Amino acid sequence: MKKKMIRAIALLALVAATVRGQAPAAKAERVTVIRAGALIDGTGGGPRKNQLIFVRGNRIEKVADATAQIPPDTAVIDLSSATVLPGLIDSHTHIFLWGEDPAKGGYDENILKAGIALRAARATFACRRALEQGFTTLRDLETEGAGYGDIEIKEAIEEGTIPGPRIFGATRAISTTGGYNLEGYAPELDMPKGAQLVDGPVEARKAARQQLEHGADWIKVYMTHRSWVDKEGKLVSQPTLTLEELKAVVDETHGWGKKVACHAYNGIGLQRALDGGCDSIEHGLEITDAQIAQMARQGTWYCPTISPYYGDWAPENTPGGKRDRARAAVHEVSFKKALNAHLKIVFGTDMGGMPWTESIAQEFKRMVGLGMTPMDAIESATSRAADMLDMKGEIGVVAPGAFADIVAVTGDPQKDVGVLEQVRFVMKDGAVFKNELAK
Numbered sequence: 001m002k003k004k005m006i007r008a009i010a011l012l013a014l015v016a017a018t019v020r021g022q023a024p025a026a027k028a029e030r031v032t033v034i035r036a037g038a039l040i041d042g043t044g045g046g047p048r049k050n051q052l053i054f055v056r057g058n059r060i061e062k063v064a065d066a067t068a069q070i071p072p073d074t075a076v077i078d079l080s081s082a083t084v085l086p087g088l089i090d091s092h093t094h095i096f097l098w099g100e101d102p103a104k105g106g107y108d109e110n111i112l113k114a115g116i117a118l119r120a121a122r123a124t125f126a127c128r129r130a131l132e133q134g135f136t137t138l139r140d141l142e143t144e145g146a147g148y149g150d151i152e153i154k155e156a157i158e159e160g161t162i163p164g165p166r167i168f169g170a171t172r173a174i175s176t177t178g179g180y181n182l183e184g185y186a187p188e189l190d191m192p193k194g195a196q197l198v199d200g201p202v203e204a205r206k207a208a209r210q211q212l213e214h215g216a217d218w219i220k221v222y223m224t225h226r227s228w229v230d231k232e233g234k235l236v237s238q239p240t241l242t243l244e245e246l247k248a249v250v251d252e253t254h255g256w257g258k259k260v261a262c263h264a265y266n267g268i269g270l271q272r273a274l275d276g277g278c279d280s281i282e283h284g285l286e287i288t289d290a291q292i293a294q295m296a297r298q299g300t301w302y303c304p305t306i307s308p309y310y311g312d313w314a315p316e317n318t319p320g321g322k323r324d325r326a327r328a329a330v331h332e333v334s335f336k337k338a339l340n341a342h343l344k345i346v347f348g349t350d351m352g353g354m355p356w357t358e359s360i361a362q363e364f365k366r367m368v369g370l371g372m373t374p375m376d377a378i379e380s381a382t383s384r385a386a387d388m389l390d391m392k393g394e395i396g397v398v399a400p401g402a403f404a405d406i407v408a409v410t411g412d413p414q415k416d417v418g419v420l421e422q423v424r425f426v427m428k429d430g431a432v433f434k435n436e437l438a439k
């Protein structure tokens with residue numbers, strides 16, 4: 001029975017490969033040459049002038065200087081007036097979130113007023129928006145009550161049904177009772193929650209197993225939830241999972257060869273995240289010197305998300321207003337500490353928390369404004385993020401063997417990192433998605 005099934009599956013796979021192979025077979029051989037005025041390859045080296053990028057099928061075949069021979073009948077894309085870079089990577093997004101503007105009902109509206117089809121349509125829009133802006137890869141850190149929708153949107157992109165970036169999805173995310181929205185409703189009501197809530201190591205491990213079974217590329221855990229300012233004016237955040245609960249999740253996830261991203265603002269929850277062996281700290285608004293040292297020792301990735309903490313502030317001198325201002329203030333300090341300690345910082349925006357109509361690349365200005373060099377900021381959104389995603393050499397670089405995810409801007413991002421907010425050319429997987437520079 002088993003053998004028969006295996007044979008049947010093998011046959012099916014063969015048929016599928018043949019069917020799929022028909023059109024792309026010719027395409028795979030097609031060579032396109034991109035003429036780059038300047039090339040920033042994503043690995044931190046300075047821009048190289050007048051380069052030729054040879055793309056065969058969906059991969060970069062070679063990169064050469066402008067004297068290299070271009071075979072006759074080769075399609076040439078002229079970006080000689082532009083700066084060419086690898087496709088950008090946003091390591092913290094929510095394609096299923098449609099903003100959290102309190103004036104528009106805040107977070108809760110996402111779940112209470114939108115059915116799954118509307119949410120899927122919005123996620124489709126978000127993916128297109130990301131790609132248009134040159135973000136060819138997203139690590140999407142939970143669907144906020146939309147189940148395994150991220151993995152299905154990813155399938156739709158991979159089968160060519162809709163345009164969009166490469167997606168590394170975290171599916172439902174994990175928190176504890178009292179550790180996630182929706183909250184504040186009558187206790188008699190059984191409200192839906194934006195994350196999978198667990199209590200105890202057994203439930204924690206089971207949730208990780210369920211999410212991994214259904215295709216999660218990463219597991220996302222909320223290690224802190226509510227935050228407020230105490231009498232001394234210090235930011236405090238409520239811890240959620242215990243160390244034992246987190247360790248169960250991390251142990252299970254690592255066994256599957258996958259990684260764990262921990263949302264953690266500060267304090268006890270952040271400490272448990274580090275002691276529990278999480279792979280990336282998300283937001284990390286306030287990190288002590290000892291915690292910075294622990295992150296360096298453990299090789300923990302740091303994904304700050306600066307931009308969203310500057311929007312939607314509650315009025316000054318209200319509890320919410322104080323908290324909002326404290327969050328932004330401590331985040332700046334932590335970012336600078338992380339920079340000085342050479343932590344592995346990756347670019348993240350929490351898009352979705354901010355409306356998808358906003359610029360993703362605005363985060364570059366925030367990072368550079370706090371002392372990061374433009375080239376370091378670019379690395380955080382290219383090769384360094386690729387490394388975190390276990391995709392080193394495959395994405396986040398313009399180099400032989402990598403997927404042909406390539407973008408271009410006019411101007412020099414080293415002089416003005418703001419030019420990254422105007423991506424004019426996007427190629428993903430060897431196919432041109434957008435070209436405003438065509439002559």
Ligand SMILES: [Zn+2]
Pocket residue numbers: 092093094141350353
């Ligand atoms: Zn987030």
